[in-house]
Amino acid sequence: MIPPLLWVVLLAPPTFAPDTPVGLRCLVESYPDLLCGADATTLRWCDGVDMPWRTRAAPPTDLEAHLDTADLFDQMADAYPVGPVFATPPPGDPGRMRHAPFFKKMYGEDRAAVGARLGTVRWLRGTVDLPLKVSTVNGADRALQAVSDELEGLPAASRRFVEKPSGTFVWRTVKGTRRLSMHSFAVSIDVGVALSDYWKWVKPDAQGKRPYRNRFPMQVVEIFERHGFIWGGKWAHFDTMHFEYRPELLHPACAASTPTTPRPAGSGPG
Numbered sequence: 001m002i003p004p005l006l007w008v009v010l011l012a013p014p015t016f017a018p019d020t021p022v023g024l025r026c027l028v029e030s031y032p033d034l035l036c037g038a039d040a041t042t043l044r045w046c047d048g049v050d051m052p053w054r055t056r057a058a059p060p061t062d063l064e065a066h067l068d069t070a071d072l073f074d075q076m077a078d079a080y081p082v083g084p085v086f087a088t089p090p091p092g093d094p095g096r097m098r099h100a101p102f103f104k105k106m107y108g109e110d111r112a113a114v115g116a117r118l119g120t121v122r123w124l125r126g127t128v129d130l131p132l133k134v135s136t137v138n139g140a141d142r143a144l145q146a147v148s149d150e151l152e153g154l155p156a157a158s159r160r161f162v163e164k165p166s167g168t169f170v171w172r173t174v175k176g177t178r179r180l181s182m183h184s185f186a187v188s189i190d191v192g193v194a195l196s197d198y199w200k201w202v203k204p205d206a207q208g209k210r211p212y213r214n215r216f217p218m219q220v221v222e223i224f225e226r227h228g229f230i231w232g233g234k235w236a237h238f239d240t241m242h243f244e245y246r247p248e249l250l251h252p253a254c255a256a257s258t259p260t261t262p263r264p265a266g267s268g269p270g
């Protein structure tokens with residue numbers, strides 16, 4: 001039998017040296033099932049694998065090359081603005097820089113590995129009741145079910161944005177790139193495509209800038225965020241149909257602002 005004091009030690013969250021980057025702390029605290037520690041330069045997975053915080057001194061200046069080669073530092077560099085108040089157009093693309101080896105190790109190296117760890121979310125189960133395949137890793141399926149259950153209670157004017165979901169699990173690259181989409185890892189969902197705005201659909205103005213557009217109500221966004229999902233509508237390269245499970249970016253120590261409503265227990269970092 002394990003003495004009570006030892007349980008406290010075994011179950012205690014990791015402690016961090018003062019020189020640990022806050023981005024690494026947010027990662028470890030947001031994915032406690034898989035990440036067990038960090039120091040100034042390294043993320044430590046619970047299976048003993050180490051992953052570098054930075055893979056180079058400075059990223060490439062070209063945005064596409066930067067996105068193609070993002071490391072963990074880049075992944076955490078843009079602070080995500082939590083809550084209904086954010087600059088439009090937003091100042092960056094918080095969440096769009098992703099270190100592919102991190103997500104492959106977390107959710108699966110290929111289509112079969114991701115597919116072996118799927119659960120079923122019953123989308124708007126009291127009305128639409130559509131089964132969706134979502135990763136069980138990190139409890140992402142439970143988080144999305146909680147989102148769905150709350151969305152179902154919204155007034156019709158807001159609910160219509162989420163009544164037609166499309167892709168959750170699709171192993172594919174981001175259109176026009178060689179980068180894997182977060183839909184490959186079964187932790188993303190697109191909703192209300194017909195009511196959505198996407199930066200590539202907007203014609204550039206005379207200066208080559210694409211004006212920000214969004215029709216989604218913040219009520220919908222707030223529910224997703226409270227359960228650990230970021231919204232593509234908060235990217236300068238906006239994609240308003242898109243939500244993905246990224247609790248590390250909503251962690252109070254890493255987000256750009258404080259959530260407007262308290263997080264319920266067990267729904268991610270708090």
Ligand SMILES: [Zn+2]
Nearest residue numbers: 188189190242
């Ligand atoms: Zn999407």
